[in-house]
Amino acid sequence: MRTRQRGHSTFILLLLLATAGLMTPNLAAAQQESREIGRLVLIYNAQDRAHVDTLANLLIGVFSDLEGAFGTFPWARLPVYLHPYAEYRSRFGNANDAHYTPEERAIHIGYVAMAARSTTELRMEAYVIHETTHAFQHALTGLPPYAGSPHWFAEGLARYCERRFVRNSSFPTAIAPQRVLSELDANPYENGAQAIDYLIGRAGIGSIAQLFGRIANGIPFAQAFVQTFGLTIPELQAALRNR
Numbered sequence: 001m002r003t004r005q006r007g008h009s010t011f012i013l014l015l016l017l018a019t020a021g022l023m024t025p026n027l028a029a030a031q032q033e034s035r036e037i038g039r040l041v042l043i044y045n046a047q048d049r050a051h052v053d054t055l056a057n058l059l060i061g062v063f064s065d066l067e068g069a070f071g072t073f074p075w076a077r078l079p080v081y082l083h084p085y086a087e088y089r090s091r092f093g094n095a096n097d098a099h100y101t102p103e104e105r106a107i108h109i110g111y112v113a114m115a116a117r118s119t120t121e122l123r124m125e126a127y128v129i130h131e132t133t134h135a136f137q138h139a140l141t142g143l144p145p146y147a148g149s150p151h152w153f154a155e156g157l158a159r160y161c162e163r164r165f166v167r168n169s170s171f172p173t174a175i176a177p178q179r180v181l182s183e184l185d186a187n188p189y190e191n192g193a194q195a196i197d198y199l200i201g202r203a204g205i206g207s208i209a210q211l212f213g214r215i216a217n218g219i220p221f222a223q224a225f226v227q228t229f230g231l232t233i234p235e236l237q238a239a240l241r242n243r
């Protein structure tokens with residue numbers, strides 16, 4: 001009995017040591033904090049609090065801009081996890097710097113440093129706007145962005161909003177209209193932003209909320225698109241090619 005108990009304790013001890021060994025010292029030491037900005041809930045390491053103050057000030061108006069554009073965000077909260085970049089890459093291992101997860105209904109953002117750095121500055125504010133736009137599409141249509149619309153629409157809208165609603169950017173914010181010669185999904189971010197800019201120029205920002213409402217009512221994307229904008233997707237492509 002005693003031997004067995006001791007064996008059990010040794011096993012637990014080894015397990016604890018093994019678990020501790022898997023965690024990097026930084027991760028183990030990181031103290032998490034959270035802050036609510038409207039329905040955005042930022043979750044970050046305490047050591048980044050000062051940088052989050054700056055980000056929070058920028059985001060206070062952004063969420064209401066997005067609600068003004070699309071309508072009231074229907075979910076109670078939208079978690080935004082700010083990960084140190086190396087942690088983000090090791091955890092998610094993808095080629096992006098930020099993403100929205102429909103399964104979790106949360107945003108994850110990897111940052112190099114919260115402090116601005118001229119060439120490697122990751123545009124935290126723009127990233128939050130981009131991923132929050134994906135969350136708005138999901139929340140207001142009932143469908144995750146890629147399930148409820150073509151990639152060019154989801155990424156184009158997120159890129160468009162990133163530029164339109166950013167408060168403090170050293171990057172150009174206006175979308176310069178260009179002819180789009182390739183298929184829209186060949187470059188969903190840039191071709192999509194051209195398409196969204198064209199559609200909003202034609203039908204106004206309120207048209208996006210109308211499209212979302214139709215999709216929420218079960219109308220398939222292509223059909224809802226024609227009802228909202230008065231042209232088919234091939235006609236949109238032709239208009240962008242020939243303008």
Ligand SMILES: [Zn+2]
Pocket residue numbers: 130131134154155158
């Ligand atoms: Zn995106």
